[in-house]
Amino acid sequence: MATPLYQTVIDTIVARIASGELPSGALLPSETQLGAELGVSQGTARKALSELEKRGLVQRAQGRGTFVTLRTPEMSLFNFFRLRSPDGTLTAPELVSETVIRRQATAEERAALFGRPEEVIEIRRVRSVGGRRTTHERSCLPPALYPGIVDRAPLPNALYVLYQRAYSIIIVRADEKLRAVGAPADVAAALELGEGAPVLLMRRAAVDVLDRVVELRVCHLVSEGLDYFVTLS
Amino acid sequence: MATPLYQTVIDTIVARIASGELPSGALLPSETQLGAELGVSQGTARKALSELEKRGLVQRAQGRGTFVTLRTPEMSLFNFFRLRSPDGTLTAPELVSETVIRRQATAEERAALFGRPEEVIEIRRVRSVGGRRTTHERSCLPPALYPGIVDRAPLPNALYVLYQRAYSIIIVRADEKLRAVGAPADVAAALELGEGAPVLLMRRAAVDVLDRVVELRVCHLVSEGLDYFVTLS
Known part of the structure; x- marks a missing residue:
């Protein structure tokens, strides 16, 4: 056709x-x-x-x-960072720690990411809101699309803005799956929670303007006193 | 102006x-x-x-x-029921039990619902997917908009379709807040889970075509083996 x-x-x-x-x-x-x-x-x-x-x-x-469409760091934060106070107030998260490594891709990562990479860049971050650790985040990228990103660490808070400015990768959509889980030991330690405390597990595939999956992200989010806001229509 | x-x-x-x-x-x-x-x-x-x-x-x-826009029960289910198998497969939920009562509104319900009702209709349902109890749901309605709904029980599975057909109330948007929580005792019993098991707590305000909040819903959703799907853009 x-x-x-x-x-x-x-x-x-x-x-x-x-x-x-x-x-x-x-x-x-x-x-x-x-x-x-x-x-x-x-x-x-x-x-x-x-x-x-x-x-x-x-x-x-x-x-x-x-x-x-004008895309600013504020819009990126507003659209893709959904964790808010119960009244809807959005506080920008701050970086607590960051590790950037290159490693073998898992079979699932290889199948999902653009270009079916053998290896991925993993950005592991702990972030806080208002002094409290709220987010344990692992973002995986296909290295071919992000040359030299390992050497750019420490990375700015808003990764999607970096992707756009440094690599012309424009995220336009994120498909997410959410569940409630007990915090695994490493996440609990990083977020200063008891092991097994209920946390929101968010797995996201970020899709760019060319309809490529350019990042996979796995987040554990503290739920006590915070809500994850979405609108369905 | x-x-x-x-x-x-x-x-x-x-x-x-x-x-x-x-x-x-x-x-x-x-x-x-x-x-x-x-x-x-x-x-x-x-x-x-x-x-x-x-x-x-x-x-x-x-x-x-x-x-x-043609709104069918299938669309209502597809758009507003986000619990899926990890591969995205949607199975329509089945009713396990239902109670419909009229009771005093809480201060929060009164402030949020259209017409600031003194009383609400509460529809309490347990639903299952594939024989497994997955959803504990409490929907609160302002009685003035839904005359006689208490006498219609048992209600059909797709409440939004009932609202439209019987009351000309067309839900066009749902604002949701999600968190992970340990299952409270009553929810755990209804869903056949251990008390404190991690479940997804979803609180939804449903908004109709006239921009009125016409339903408040509080759901506890089983997370084991199921994902809550959303797309951000």
């Missing part, structure tokens, strides 16, 4: 966003300009922009044009 | 959907018809329809017009 024309327009714009040619906040060509440049009708260009808007990659401003 | 014209169009259509005048699946008037009927420009009608599409209330079908 032939690729529909508007899909070609979508792919072209996504590639330009991913390469940094169209950075965050940039103004896109008008529907007419896009149509002329890519040899499609204005209607096809409009359909492609609509679809990109639905995916959250671009935003239209009445009378001003269409812009690449 | 005056209400923008397109907001008036939105409110009119939402009211028609909520009253059942425009039922699920119904074809909406065209932009031109809407504009003529409500005395606004076609552009204003288009903007209102775009906004309603963004909120998921209507869907456009190329060349066929705009329709009220």
Whole structure:
């Protein structure tokens, strides 16, 4: 089956966003300009922009044009860090400790990550909110996409912002699985909890603008006095 | 500040959907018809329809017009029941037991629910998936919106579908807070778990098409072998 024309327009714009040619906040060509440049009708260009808007990659401003969605560290924190006080207040987490290593990938990591890597970079962090240890986090990356990241440690708090600025990897979606578990011994020690205390286990696959799984993350989150906020619709 | 014209169009259509005048699946008037009927420009009608599409209330079908989003029991289950096998398979839950009572509202329920009710209807259910008890659920409703619901017991499995069909209450969003907790004694007994076993505590405020909080739900979910799936973006 032939690729529909508007899909070609979508792919072209996504590639330009991913390469940094169209950075965050940039103004896109008008529907007419896009149509002329890519040899499609204005209607096809409009359909492609609509679809990109639905995916959250671009935003239209009445009378001003269409812009690449501006992604800031604050937005990344707000969208992807869901642990809040019960009243919904978000406090930015602080780093307690960090280890970055390169190791063999597990079979599961190899199967899930983009490029089926033999090895992964593992970033292991303990983070705190308001002086209290709340998060034990292991993020696994395919090394080919993040050259030299091991040498960048200590890494900034907002990893997704680093991925975008240093590697042009733009996370647009995270698929998560949550469960309640008793804290394993190493997690309990790191979070200063009793072994077996109930903690939220979150396993996340982060997907970038090119629809690649570019990070797997396993977090244990303290639950006492904190909630994990989500909205379903 | 005056209400923008397109907001008036939105409110009119939402009211028609909520009253059942425009039922699920119904074809909406065209932009031109809407504009003529409500005395606004076609552009204003288009903007209102775009906004309603963004909120998921209507869907456009190329060349066929705009329709009220079809909501089926399957969609309600798929969107709002997030407990799945680790591979993502969704099995519809079955009812193990149900109690429906009317009681005094707590201060918290009164503050959160639409109409600030003095009393609430509480629906207490235990549900199972594949023969295993997985869910202990307490749903609280403001009685004024659900006349006679106590006499309808036993209630159907998909409560949101009942709300829509019997009371024209259309749930469009659920704000949830999740934590890991040790199972309290009553929950542990109902779910056949050891007291203190880690379970997922989910507290949900369900919001309808008129932006009213029409149900508060507190669920305890078994975590062993099951995941709670969410997508962030």
